[in-house]
Amino acid sequence: MRYTEFTPYDLVLLAQGLGVTVALFLGTSLIGLAVGTLWGIVRYYRVPGLTQIITFVAELLKNSPVLVQLFLVFFGFPAFFHLDLGPVGAAVITLSANTAAFVYVIAVSAIESIGRDQIEAARVFGLSRWQVLRHVIAPQAAAFSIGPLTALLVNQLQVTSLISVIGVMDLSKIGATLNLRTLKPFVVWSVVGLLYYLAAKLVATLGARIERRLRAHTAFRGL
Amino acid sequence: MRFDLTVLVPHLGFLAEGALLTALVCGLALVGGVILGMVVAIARTSSNRVVNRIAAAYVDLFRNIPFIVQLFFFYYGLPEIGIFIDAFTTGVVALSIAGGAYASDAIRAGILAIDTGILEAAEVSGLSRRTIFRRIVLPIALRTSVRPLGSVLINMILTSSVLSTITLNELTGQAKIVASDTFRPFEVYFVLLVVYAALTYLVSLGIALLHRRLNRDLSEPVG
Numbered sequence: 249m250r251y252t253e254f255t256p257y258d259l260v261l262l263a264q265g266l267g268v269t270v271a272l273f274l275g276t277s278l279i280g281l282a283v284g285t286l287w288g289i290v291r292y293y294r295v296p297g298l299t300q301i302i303t304f305v306a307e308l309l310k311n312s313p314v315l316v317q318l319f320l321v322f323f324g325f326p327a328f329f330h331l332d333l334g335p336v337g338a339a340v341i342t343l344s345a346n347t348a349a350f351v352y353v354i355a356v357s358a359i360e361s362i363g364r365d366q367i368e369a370a371r372v373f374g375l376s377r378w379q380v381l382r383h384v385i386a387p388q389a390a391a392f393s394i395g396p397l398t399a400l401l402v403n404q405l406q407v408t409s410l411i412s413v414i415g416v417m418d419l420s421k422i423g424a425t426l427n428l429r430t431l432k433p434f435v436v437w438s439v440v441g442l443l444y445y446l447a448a449k450l451v452a453t454l455g456a457r458i459e460r461r462l463r464a465h466t467a468f469r470g471l
Numbered sequence: 472m473r474f475d476l477t478v479l480v481p482h483l484g485f486l487a488e489g490a491l492l493t494a495l496v497c498g499l500a501l502v503g504g505v506i507l508g509m510v511v512a513i514a515r516t517s518s519n520r521v522v523n524r525i526a527a528a529y530v531d532l533f534r535n536i537p538f539i540v541q542l543f544f545f546y547y548g549l550p551e552i553g554i555f556i557d558a559f560t561t562g563v564v565a566l567s568i569a570g571g572a573y574a575s576d577a578i579r580a581g582i583l584a585i586d587t588g589i590l591e592a593a594e595v596s597g598l599s600r601r602t603i604f605r606r607i608v609l610p611i612a613l614r615t616s617v618r619p620l621g622s623v624l625i626n627m628i629l630t631s632s633v634l635s636t637i638t639l640n641e642l643t644g645q646a647k648i649v650a651s652d653t654f655r656p657f658e659v660y661f662v663l664l665v666v667y668a669a670l671t672y673l674v675s676l677g678i679a680l681l682h683r684r685l686n687r688d689l690s691e692p693v694g
Binding site for chain 1: 643
């Protein structure tokens with residue numbers, strides 16, 4: 249007997265898939281943000297050697313398909329390093345590294361967006377390089393980078409759909425499963441697409457709200 | 472295990488076939504995407520409220536839904552309504568539609584950046600709206616948006632790797648076959664990563680050259 253009709257349980261499946269997608273998105277975004285920012289700080293301190301390596305790795309990650317990176321970690325690492333990560337582990341590593349590479353670029357341009365004169369003035373007042381970074385650069389860089397970061401995160405949310413290819417039961421994989429069972433591709437993929445769309449809109453709205461708050465004190469108030 | 476690239480040598484021709492298919496798909500999708508992008512950009516800059524809304528909705532929708540979901544929607548959905556096309560055509564169509572959404576943004580920015588004085592001069596000279604668009608607006612807009620269109624193309628090359636999931640054996644699809652033939656997934660995908668990065672790097676160099684060439688009269692040093 250084949251269950252080709254939609255059942256109420258399919259909604260639970262979809263919710264589960266959405267949960268996996270959102271959880272992986274949030275987790276890898278946080279790791280990516282932390283690592284990418286750290287890379288940016290390494291560059292700020294001009295650590296010799298390390299800066300060049302980071303820039304090279306970031307370029308490589310930015311300019312290659314996420315799918316290939318996923319395959320490299322999921323199929324390549326177990327064969328080469330005898331390191332079996334499982335689909336979720338491979339997904340977390342790949343998505344985090346990919347997000348970090350893009351965050352690094354944003355962090356670098358955000359740090360460079362602050363005028364040299366401000367940094368020099370702060371240094372003359374006797375602030376250490378760390379204090380300059382913490383109290384002069386960081387607040388302004390955060391406001392500067394929130395726009396590009398929101399765009400990046402909206403994009404990364406969509407990139408998470410690729411992990412369905414290596415067998416993580418995320419929203420896309422649930423979609424594929426339902427599609428195979430019910431053979432109603434239009435309904436299934438429309439619903440899946442709508443869920444992704446709503447999630448992306450939520451991220452964009454939150455980003456815009458945070459940006460308004462961070463920029464509140466620099467906003468033009470009128471004469 | 473030793474990192475041994477020589478195992479790939481017998482498969483280079485096979486991989487080159489895939490690379491050729493990737494180039495073909497991306498070339499066709501670029502043409503489709505730019506044409507679609509032009510139409511949508513014109514619609515988005517038109518004064519007709521309804522046309523404007525529809526175009527904006529298209530861009531919003533296709534930019535916020537993961538490509539793999541769009542691809543499955545077309546690949547599994549089209550046969551349902553009696554349209555039987557092969558994976559290659561589906562891939563090109565899906566990539567064109569997704570790329571068109573991004574391309575339209577780039578071209579729209581180019582159109583909006585045109586000096587209104589030029590348009591007024593053209594109107595005063597008695598040129599029809601059609602001629603103004605075809606002979607003045609589009610050439611200027613396309614020329615100034617070469618660089619953003621280039622990043623659309625690079626994104627397209629990276630996104631085309633997803634087409635391997637609908638049995639289209641482009642570069643990533645062929646590499647998957649080679650990886651399972653040689654049992655050396657790490658080497659295969661590592662090389663693939665570097666090849667994609669090199670490919671997109673070359674494309675970005677070419678775009679920079681094209682941009683300089685097309686805009687050479689604008690970059691002349693003053694005085």
